[in-house]
Amino acid sequence: MKRKRITAIFLAVCLLLTTAALPVSAEGFPYTWEKDGGGPHCESLLxxxxxxxxxxxxxxPDEKRPMASLTKIMTFIVAYENIPDIENTVITASEAVLDELEGTYSSTADIMAGEKLTGLQLLYLLMVPSANDAALLLANYVNELHAAGALPSSSAESGEEGSGVDSTQPDGGSGETGENAAGTENSDSGLEAGSEEDTNAGGEGAAEWDSGQDPTDYSNTYFVKLMNEKAEELGCENTHFMNPHGLYHPDHYATARDLYRITRYALGLPNFAQITGTPAYDLAATNMREEQTFYSTNKMFNNYEDNDGNNYFYTYTTGIKTGSLNEAGYCIVSSATADGYTYICVAMGSPMLDSEGNDIDYHGEMADSRELFRWALLNLEKKTVAAQGDLLGEVKLEYAYRKDTLQLVAGDNASALLPKAVNKSSVTIQCNVPESVQAPIKKGEQVGTATLSYADEVIATIPLVASESVERSPVITIFTQGKSLFTAPWFLIVMAVILVLVVVYIILMLLYRKKQKQLRRVKRFRDM
Structure with a gap:
């Protein structure tokens, strides 16, 4: 008996450990990372x-993290939507604005005070070499338009709720202070968002900047308020901007899911896909420089090995934006298109420093993105899980002649992304319909919805419509309504009351007649 008890306890413990080791039901599809790649390298992936x-x-995907220069995707959106005729507008670089980056060791395009550049040129410099000076110049120009009355007040300025301000610090994103307060982006055009020499950037005890402007905190400016308002408009609940370029600030963060929302929106704007898909940008000669070529910080465009023998090239890459800071790690929002499919991958938090504080030159964010692209394009496909007219269910039908149920069919086609090996029969269908419907009903009339799921994840929701037209039967209608009348609680109560009254009346009548009969007997007796 004791041995059986010990065996039972041992099996229970094994079951508990096995259950604990099983992966939690996750969004998307399971993927086993390649052993040689050592992935995933990133903290957040979508x-x-x-x-x-x-x-x-x-x-x-919903973990708040520092986003470094991925910030510039939103900067592009706000600049494009608020600078009239941005492609042709000429912006003169202000020395005061450029000086705000002094000492930050930012990635810049070496824009010079007095240099004249079009808004389109600044957008290219913003997204291709990830130039922080281009970000500030675009933001400053929008601020000037607002100050001149050319742009309306933001909702935050007008006192409306929902300005998108959230001072919550990103999870795991406190970063380092003191030395190594910002990271580097290895590119031909310089450092992307900051560098190891950028000590205490935006942290406590930050150095005094010559311009008097904290280069990490522009939260009170019109442009950054617009960034936060746009994030809220796009449904980004876990994103907050403090500046237009991405230098580290504890209140400057986003999630992978929110960055996807922002990127998806940006792809709908003119020039965004073209600019972010440019491996090398030739800046035409300006009033202060000769023609110059700037190279993208996205190494997935480049088919060559770096000094450490790493090659991140992926032939189907189409964009979009990189970012890097010690606090944020290596980050990228990338896109790939092949065989009629387009994917966006948001990768955040591939480490730039090892446990001893030494630089890590391996771009795990690009390696992870490339591996996920390859897997998805080879193993997933868009499947039609329900075609318009497919019979999916039925519902009880009332007031129809010799017909008790109405068949329901799919009102639309439904397609979903599924593994190629998955059969249509693996998709479960749940019909959401009322208990019954009443004739008359027309063919194609919506009755409810059908929820299609795979592996406990909803993949589509489509309308359920009547498969045919059904007329109402007058006889059945009268009979049914009469039946419902006679069985209604209120009717039964009324009838019960009437019945009681009738019984009482009968009893009273009997008593009355009995009394009358007795009176007649008494009268007859007296007459005698």
Whole structure:
């Protein structure tokens, strides 16, 4: 008996450990990382099929993290939507604005005070070499337009709620202070967001800047308020901007899911896809420089090995934006298109420093993105899980002649991203319909909805419509309504009351007659 008890306890413990080791039901589809690649390298990953807007893979997609120069995707949006005729507008670089980056060791395009550049040129410099000076110049120009009355007040300025301000510090994003307060982006055009020499950037005890402007905190400016308002408009609940370039600040963060929302929106703007898909940008000669070529910080465009023998090239890469800081790690929002499919991958938090504070030159964010792209394009496909007219269910039908149920069919086609090996029969269908419907009803009339799921994840919701027209039967209607009348509680109560009254009346009548009969007997007796 004791041995059986010990065996039972041992099996229970094994079951508990096995259950604990099972992966938690996650969004998207399971993926086993390649052993040689050593992935995943990133803290947060989100792979989304843009054609279906469905998640293919997710890892901590809602964890708030520093976003470094991924910030500039939103900077592009706000600048493009608020600078009239931005492609042709000429902006003169202000020395005061450029001086605000002094000492930050930022990635810049070496824009000079007095240099004249069009808004389109600044957008290219913003996104291709990730130039912080281009970000500040665009933001400053929008601020000047607002100050001159050319742009309306933001909702935050007008006292409206929902300005998007949230002072919550990003999870795991406190970063380092003191030395090594910002990271580097290895590119031909310089450092992307900051460098190891940028001590205490935006942290406590930050150095005094000559311009008097904290280069990490522009939260009170019109442009940054617009950034936060736009984030809120796009449904980004876990994103907050403090500046237009991405230098580290504890209140400057986003999640992989929010960055996907922002990027998806940006792809709908003119020039965004073209600019972010440019491996090398030739800046035409300006009033202060000769023609110059700037190279993208996205190494997935480049088919060559770096000094450490790493090659991050992926032939189907189409964009979009990189970012790097010690606090943020290496980050990228990348896109790839092949065989009619387009994917966006947001990768955040591949480490730039090892446990001893030494530089890590391996771009895990690009390696992870490339591996996920390859897997998705080889193993996932868009499947039609329900075609318009497919019989999906039925519902009880009332007031129809010799017909008790109405068949329901799919009102639309439904497609979903699924593994190629998955059969249509693996998709479960749940019909959401009322208990019954009443004739008359027309063919194609919506009755309810059908929810299609795979592996406990909802993949589509489509309308359920009547498969045919059904007329109402007058006889059945009268009979049914009469039946419902006679069985209604209120009717039964009324009838019960009437019945009681009738019984009481009968009893009283009997008593009355009995009394009358007795009176007649008494009268007859007296007459005698």
């Amino acid at each position: 792979l989304v099929n843009l054609d279906t807007d469905s998640v293919a893979y997710a890892q901590n």
